[in-house]
Amino acid sequence: MKQEIINGGNARYLGELARFKDGIPFGIVNKTKTDVGGTYVAANCSSNYIIVCPFKDLVDSIAADKNNRYEVFKCYGGVREYQFRKYIKNNTTYKIAVTYDSLPKLIGWLSGTEGWKVLVDEYHLILEDMDFRYDAINGLMEEIQKFRHYSFFVCHSN
Numbered sequence: 001m002k003q004e005i006i007n008g009g010n011a012r013y014l015g016e017l018a019r020f021k022d023g024i025p026f027g028i029v030n031k032t033k034t035d036v037g038g039t040y041v042a043a044n045c046s047s048n049y050i051i052v053c054p055f056k057d058l059v060d061s062i063a064a065d066k067n068n069r070y071e072v073f074k075c076y077g078g079v080r081e082y083q084f085r086k087y088i089k090n091n092t093t094y095k096i097a098v099t100y101d102s103l104p105k106l107i108g109w110l111s112g113t114e115g116w117k118v119l120v121d122e123y124h125l126i127l128e129d130m131d132f133r134y135d136a137i138n139g140l141m142e143e144i145q146k147f148r149h150y151s152f153f154v155c156h157s158n
Contacts, residue, residue, distance in 0.1 A: 021045065022045055022046065022047055023041060023042060023045045023047045023049065023117050023119075023149075023151075024038060024041055024042055024117070024119050024151040025151060026149050026150065026151060038119070038121070039051055039062050039119065039121055040065070040067070042095070042117070042119040043062060043065065043068050043069075043070065043072055043095050043097075044067075044068060044069045044070065046093060047117050048093060048094040048095075048115055048116050048117065049094070049095050049096070049116070049117050049118070049119060050096045050098060050103075050106070050116055050117070050118045050119070051072075051095070051096065051097045051098070051118075051119045051121055052098055052099075052100060052103055052118060052119065052120045052121065052140060052144075053097060053098065053099055053100070053121050053122065054099070054100055054121075054122050055099060056076045056077075056099055058097075058121065058122070059074050059075070059076055059097040059098065059099055060074060062097040063097050068095070070091070070093050070094075070095045071087070071091055071095070072095045072096070072097050073087040073094070073095065073096045073097070074097055074098075075096055075097070075098040075099070075102050075105070075106050076098065076099040076101070076102045077099075077101065077102065079102070081109050084106070084109050085109075094116075100139070100140045101139075103139065103140055103143050103144075104139050104143055107143055107146060113146045113147045113148070114148070116147060116149075117147070117149045117150070117151075118144060118147045118149070118150040118151070119150075119151050120140070120144065120150065120151065120152045
């Protein structure tokens with residue numbers, strides 16, 4: 001995978017940069033600073049996005065953001081397909097926040113992966129959590145390959 005360095009200049013948030021207007025670039029994005037708006041870009045650009053999160057509280061937080069331009073569907077344990085179908089029927093631009101564990105379930109509900117972009121948020125937690133979340137993380141890594149465009153968001157400063 002080719003490394004690309006994106007200089008943010010005076011921009012505080014990723015959404016201020018032209019490179020992020022249609023979503024997050026393919027590959028691994030090392031944002032070096034927290035709270036720079038990566039999930040906000042995915043939730044508010046015109047592309048259909050699946051935002052994959054390590055835990056339910058993060059899914060809830062993303063969906064609760066009052067600044068979201070689009071409704072965000074929350075997908076985790078206990079969420080049923082009929083709720084997803086209702087969301088799809090009532091929206092034209094789709095934003096889904098899903099836990100690692102529920103990504104396989106969600107993909108089963110999709111009629112295909114074409115036209116979807118995926119952002120794996122908090123990517124740095126994958127290695128930390130692998131010991132006790134092996135099945136969920138292994139499933140995530142298998143399922144992500146079904147998409148043409150996916151990004152991993154990691155916060156790691158030099």
